Amino acid sequence: MKxxxxxxxxxxxxxxxxxxxxxxxxxxxxxxxxLYGEDLNCILGQPFQLYSSxxxxxxxxxxxxxxxKKNKRPLPFAIGKTKEGCDVFxxxxxxxxxxxxxxxxxxxxxxxxxxxxxxHGRPDREYQYWRWQPHGCSLPSFNxxxxxxxxxxxxxxxxxxxxxxxxxxxxxxxxHRSIPKNAKSMKTSDSLTVFTLKDYNATIEFYWAPFLLExxxxxxxxxRIQDRIVRKxxxxxxxxxxxxxDIMVFNTYLWWMTGLKFKILQGSFEDEEKDIxxxxxxxxxxxxxxxxxxxVKKNMDPNKSRVFFVSMSPSHQKSVDWGEEEGxxxxxxxxxxxxxxxxxxxxxxxxMQVIREVLSxxxxxxxxxxxxxxxxxxxxxxxxxxxxxxxxxTPEQLANPVSYADCVHWCLPGLQDTWNELLFAxxxxx
Ligand SMILES: *[C@@H]1O[C@H](CO)[C@@H](O)[C@H](O)[C@H]1NC(C)=O
Ligand SMILES: *[C@@H]1O[C@H](CO)[C@@H](O)[C@H](O)[C@H]1NC(C)=O
Ligand SMILES: *[C@@H]1O[C@H](CO)[C@@H](O)[C@H](O)[C@H]1NC(C)=O
Ligand SMILES: *[C@@H]1O[C@H](CO)[C@@H](O)[C@H](O)[C@H]1NC(C)=O
Ligand SMILES: *[C@@H]1O[C@H](CO)[C@@H](O)[C@H](O)[C@H]1NC(C)=O
Numbered sequence: 001m002k003x004x005x006x007x008x009x010x011x012x013x014x015x016x017x018x019x020x021x022x023x024x025x026x027x028x029x030x031x032x033x034x035l036y037g038e039d040l041n042c043i044l045g046q047p048f049q050l051y052s053s054x055x056x057x058x059x060x061x062x063x064x065x066x067x068x069k070k071n072k073r074p075l076p077f078a079i080g081k082t083k084e085g086c087d088v089f090x091x092x093x094x095x096x097x098x099x100x101x102x103x104x105x106x107x108x109x110x111x112x113x114x115x116x117x118x119x120h121g122r123p124d125r126e127y128q129y130w131r132w133q134p135h136g137c138s139l140p141s142f143n144x145x146x147x148x149x150x151x152x153x154x155x156x157x158x159x160x161x162x163x164x165x166x167x168x169x170x171x172x173x174x175x176h177r178s179i180p181k182n183a184k185s186m187k188t189s190d191s192l193t194v195f196t197l198k199d200y201n202a203t204i205e206f207y208w209a210p211f212l213l214e215x216x217x218x219x220x221x222x223x224r225i226q227d228r229i230v231r232k233x234x235x236x237x238x239x240x241x242x243x244x245x246d247i248m249v250f251n252t253y254l255w256w257m258t259g260l261k262f263k264i265l266q267g268s269f270e271d272e273e274k275d276i277x278x279x280x281x282x283x284x285x286x287x288x289x290x291x292x293x294x295x296v297k298k299n300m301d302p303n304k305s306r307v308f309f310v311s312m313s314p315s316h317q318k319s320v321d322w323g324e325e326e327g328x329x330x331x332x333x334x335x336x337x338x339x340x341x342x343x344x345x346x347x348x349x350x351x352m353q354v355i356r357e358v359l360s361x362x363x364x365x366x367x368x369x370x371x372x373x374x375x376x377x378x379x380x381x382x383x384x385x386x387x388x389x390x391x392x393x394t395p396e397q398l399a400n401p402v403s404y405a406d407c408v409h410w411c412l413p414g415l416q417d418t419w420n421e422l423l424f425a426x427x428x429x430x
Contacts, residue, residue, distance in 0.1 A: 005209065023076060075249075075365060076127035076304055077150055080429045081323040086136035088425055089370040093336055093377060099412035100141065106162040108412070110186055112193070113388035115166060117411035122386035126334045127411060132374055133416045139425050143415075144178040146425065150333040151202040160251035161210035163313040164354060166409060167195075167249070168206040170416040171423075175204075180234070191220045192241060205245075209238040210255040212288050216269065217255060228258055229276060230284065231265040235291040243299055249369075249423065250292060251310040253351065256285050282350050289358040297364045311355060311372045316379040316407045328381040330407035337377045344376050367426050371419050382407045 028408060082088060105118045118125070130140065158168040172186070172195050183198045191208040207343070208220040214234035217223040231237075242248065256262060262284035266275040296307050319328035320346045352372065359366055373429050375381075384405040397404045410416050 003078050003417070007152055016142060023175070027355075037124075044318060059077040060399075063413075067105050073303075074308055075367075076302075076425050078430050080140075080212075082425060082429045083137040086134060087424060088134045088137070088139060091132060091134035091341070091374070093130045094133045094375075095129055097129050100131055101128040103173050103413055105111075105411075105413060108169075108176050108316060110169050110172050110176070111412045112169065114162075114274060114406075115169075115383050115387060115409055115412050117383055117386040117414075120167075120388065122131050122384070122411065126412050127378070127381045129334065129370075129419075130378075130415075132421065138423050139428055142174055142421050142424050144175050146428065148175060148178060148197065148202075150427075151197065151247075152200045153202060154246040155244060156247040156249075157204065157205040157207060158249045158251075159207045159209055159238070159242060159246045159308070160249075161208075161253075161255055162312060162409065163254065164251040165193075165206050165208070165250065166412065167310065167416045167419050168204070170412055171420045172204060173412060173419060174420055188220075191218065191238070203353045207238065207241060210252065212238065212250065212252050212292055214238065214269070215255075227262045227263070228255065230288070231269060232287065233291055235288075235295045237294045238301065240294075244302070246305045247308075247427070248296075248300065248305065249308045249310060251313075252285075252288060253312040253347075254315075256281055256288075256351075257348075282348075282354055285351055286354045289354060293358060293362045293364070293366065296362075296366060300364070302364050306411075306427060307366045308370045308426070309355070309359060309366050309367050311421065312347045312351060313410075314344055314372060314376040316344070318380060321345050321354065322379060327402065329402055329405055330379050331384050331402045331405035333382075333384075335378045335380055337379055342376055343373070346373055347376065350362050367430065369419065369422055370423065371425065374418070375415055378415050381410050383409045383411050386411070 018338060068234070104216045105116055113119070128278075144331060158164045158171075175197075176184070179197060180199070184196065186193065186195045188194075193206040195204045197203065208218070208223075210217055210223070211228075211230045212235060214229075214231040214237035216229045217225050218238075261278040262280060262281045263278055264284055264287070265278050292309075316322075316330040316333070318325050318326075322339070322342060355368070359368055382405070384407065387406055387409070389404075393404060
């Protein structure tokens with residue numbers, strides 16, 4: 001399905017929704033179906049979802065009602081539907097020098113110096129020209145106007161670690177050009193960064209909580225702690241700052257990857273004698289995921305809000321993973337990994353399994369943004385050595401760039417813009 005098709009049919013659906021006569025609606029649908037030669041079911045799916053709470057519709061005996069009853073209520077913010085059976089996360093990268101990047105690094109003042117690669121001397125821009133192409137359909141184009149109108153009077157928040165912060169900044173940059181100069185501001189205090197859209201009475205926020213739960217790495221600035229400890233079932237510690245959010249985007253992964261076991265605090269961090277148990281990392285992670293689902297169920301209204309969970313962001317630390325000679329990493333990589341089955345050693349399948357298990361059991365809808373596989377092809381998209389360093393580099397490091405290349409974070413513009421295009425697709429065309 002082409003992006004134009006998404007938009008045209010959704011515009012008609014919007015009109016149809018306000019039409020008092022079902023006939024008009026049907027006429028439109030038949031018209032659209034003929035016009036675009038589309039699978040009728042694909043178009044039919046949506047309007048009947050929109051009518052699902054309409055009692056007049058329920059009492060009528062149109063054959064379409066069978067479809068309607070099968071479908072659940074429409075998700076908030078939906079204006080259309082992704083083509084039936086199309087997994088937007090399964091696909092390939094396509095070179096697109098015409099339409100990428102979606103903004104320029106120098107044009108977006110919010111990108112932290114840890115991910116401004118061009119400003120820090122990256123010699124190539126190859127990583128900026130890739131577009132994600134799902135196998136079964138096309139992604140709708142990111143429409144900043146639509147996103148801004150949707151956010152009017154609303155609060156959107158990203159909660160998680162620095163990778164989620166990168167995605168947050170990417171979204172701000174995608175919207176930046178459409179907001180007049182004096183109608184926006186960004187402020188950070190402690191764990192919370194707030195981007196305010198004055199004309200829209202809206203905010204897009206980022207909250208630092210790398211484990212979602214309370215931990216000894218919660219300080220938004222000083223958190224480089226080797227011996228990480230997370231407090232059991234402690235989501236309300238941070239969760240109290242997330243209330244009344246309309247669109248929520250969670251992530252958590254990297255910080256759990258300290259080894260096979262992870263330290264969980266049973267009591268409180270104030271206890272003199274700390275009660276700490278070591279459990280399998282998967283079990284610790286599962287506990288956090290379950291806490292998140294429980295928090296969402298208790299605090300978010302599924303009729304008015306949406307929740308997303310972003311899967312593991314892969315790193316590219318070891319060139320042997322993708323069949324190159326040993327001793328290289330993401331440094332000096334300018335091409336993507338072409339092997340469609342590539343996975344790498346940095347992301348645990350067992351963690352993906354935990355995510356799948358917990359989200360599939362969730363009674364509240366949490367939309368899964370499965371960015372792991374598509375990002376794993378992108379060894380070229382990391383910040384590498386082209387970033388502001390935490391501390392001055394030693395002569396030994398300088399002599400060997402591989403030794404200090406950051407193969408975890410991503411340059412902006414770049415890969416994370418695609419994560420937001422996927423968020424956009426799932427928000428408006430679930
Ligand atoms: C995420 O997507 C990849 C690639 O399409 C797939 O192999 C994997 O099973 C998906 N994960 C989940 C939990 O659905
Ligand atoms: C973007 O969305 C706005 C608001 O819904 C709409 O008016 C406009 O036509 C869209 N632009 C494109 C290029 O689809
Ligand atoms: C701004 O949005 C908030 C919700 O985030 C709402 O409570 C408030 O009434 C809005 N103010 C105006 C002036 O629209
Ligand atoms: C959502 O809306 C439906 C139908 O209007 C209603 O039955 C349900 O109680 C609502 N759920 C919440 C959590 O408000
Ligand atoms: C970067 O990689 C290319 C081959 O892809 C190689 O020719 C070149 O020497 C490398 N440069 C550095 C500085 O490692």
